[in-house]
Amino acid sequence: MRRPFVVAASILTAVALCALAAAGALAQDLPQPPVGFKPPPPPPPTPIKPYSTVAVKLAGPYNDPSFAAFRKELGAAADKKDRAALAKLVVTQDFFWIQDKNLADASKPGIDNLSRAIGLDNPNGAGWRVLAMDAGEATLGELPDNKGIFCAPAPPDFDAKAFETLVQQTDTDPEDWGYPARDGVEARAAAQPSAAVVEKLGLSFVRVLPDSPKANPGETQFLHLALPDGKTGFIPIDALMPLATDKICYSKSEGAWKIMGYIGGVSP
Numbered sequence: 001m002r003r004p005f006v007v008a009a010s011i012l013t014a015v016a017l018c019a020l021a022a023a024g025a026l027a028q029d030l031p032q033p034p035v036g037f038k039p040p041p042p043p044p045p046t047p048i049k050p051y052s053t054v055a056v057k058l059a060g061p062y063n064d065p066s067f068a069a070f071r072k073e074l075g076a077a078a079d080k081k082d083r084a085a086l087a088k089l090v091v092t093q094d095f096f097w098i099q100d101k102n103l104a105d106a107s108k109p110g111i112d113n114l115s116r117a118i119g120l121d122n123p124n125g126a127g128w129r130v131l132a133m134d135a136g137e138a139t140l141g142e143l144p145d146n147k148g149i150f151c152a153p154a155p156p157d158f159d160a161k162a163f164e165t166l167v168q169q170t171d172t173d174p175e176d177w178g179y180p181a182r183d184g185v186e187a188r189a190a191a192q193p194s195a196a197v198v199e200k201l202g203l204s205f206v207r208v209l210p211d212s213p214k215a216n217p218g219e220t221q222f223l224h225l226a227l228p229d230g231k232t233g234f235i236p237i238d239a240l241m242p243l244a245t246d247k248i249c250y251s252k253s254e255g256a257w258k259i260m261g262y263i264g265g266v267s268p
Contacts, residue, residue, distance in 0.1 A: 050230040051170050053204040054162045056179040059154035062140035070250075070257040075135035081128050083120070087111040089259055091251070096261035103268055110259070117265035134248045143249070149260055151247040163205065170207065177205045178223075178240040185240075187233025191215075191222035198233045208240070 070089070077085040087109070095110035097103040097117045104113040114120065120127035134152065141154030156179060167174055180201045188195035191213045207226040215221040221237040246264030250257050 048226045048230055048232055049170075051207070051226075051228055052162075052166060053202070053228045054158060054166050055202075055204045057157040058182075058203065059139040059141065059156060061138035062150070062154075066252070066255060067140065067250075067257055068138070071135045071138070074259075075132060078128050078131035078135055081125070083111070083115075086114075086131070089257075090114055091258045091260055094260075096249075097265060098261065098263045099265070099268075104261070114259060114262060116268070117262040119266045130246075137248075140250070149249055149251050151249040151263060153245065153247065155243070156241075158205075166205065172207060174243060176207055178208060178242050179203065179205050180235075181239050181241050185235055187225060187227060187231075187235050188222075189233065191224070191234045193220060193236075195234070198231055199227055199229070201227075201235070204228065206240070 073085070074089055076082075077089065090110040092109050093106075095104050095113045097113055103117075115127070118127040118130045120131075137152040139154035140150040140152050143149045143151055158179075163174075163177075167177070180203060183201075183203050185201040186197045187199045187201055189198050190196075206228070209224040209226055209232065212224045213222060222234040223237050223240055225233050225235060225240075227233055246262070248259060249261040249263065251260040252258075
């Protein structure tokens with residue numbers, strides 16, 4: 001199971017709240033508009049322009065029966081919320097937790113650092129759900145310059161230079177782009193599962209628009225996409241993968257896999 005595309009609304013919300021607070025304080029010192037004043041309408045949205053496609057090749061499952069068996073153990077520990085069983089699957093020393101720096105506490109065992117990284121003690125069980133998702137991820141990619149350390153999910157294969165050019169030509173950020181979780185994802189005319197299909201996506205990068213609608217509890221969350229041919233469409237949020245995502249990392253010693261570290265995770 002791959003991690004879905006996540007709209008980073010929390011950061012944007014925090015920034016917006018700070019801006020509103022500052023604007024409110026400033027407004028007390030500014031002259032108020034006359035009664036009946038109507039502000040001009042907002043400018044129309046920028047037209048969606050076609051863009052070149054940059055193909056992606058999805059990573060396949062890691063071919064090692066011992067890793068499949070290890071993931072089964074990890075999934076069982078997550079399902080039962082069994083911390084003792086989980087501790088046996090984590091290195092006791094040299095665990096790393098990377099964000100902008102290594103946040104792991106070298107004086108504590110690996111299970112304690114993993115617990116902090118994924119919020120294992122969160123009463124809503126979010127940390128255990130993260131572990132269950134990790135257990136379902138069959139791909140692995142070896143970390144560059146760190147031979148023997150493998151992290152999941154593995155990234156797709158693509159032309160990095162072509163992607164950089166695409167980002168520059170569209171005046172966007174890399175975080176604005178994702179790739180389909182599978183070939184043939186259906187993009188629909190509205191954010192509804194029954195809406196008409198406007199296009200079937202191939203395995204290439206697509207741009208996420210900032211006006212993706214919010215979903216009510218229990219409803220499917222959709223992303224609003226700018227498609228390569230200049231059209232727009234909506235797909236379920238779990239059908240699009242981000243390039244930047246949290247990763248769980250493993251190492252194998254004497255035939256035994258262990259959780260070695262975590263990249264990303266919760267805010268410390």
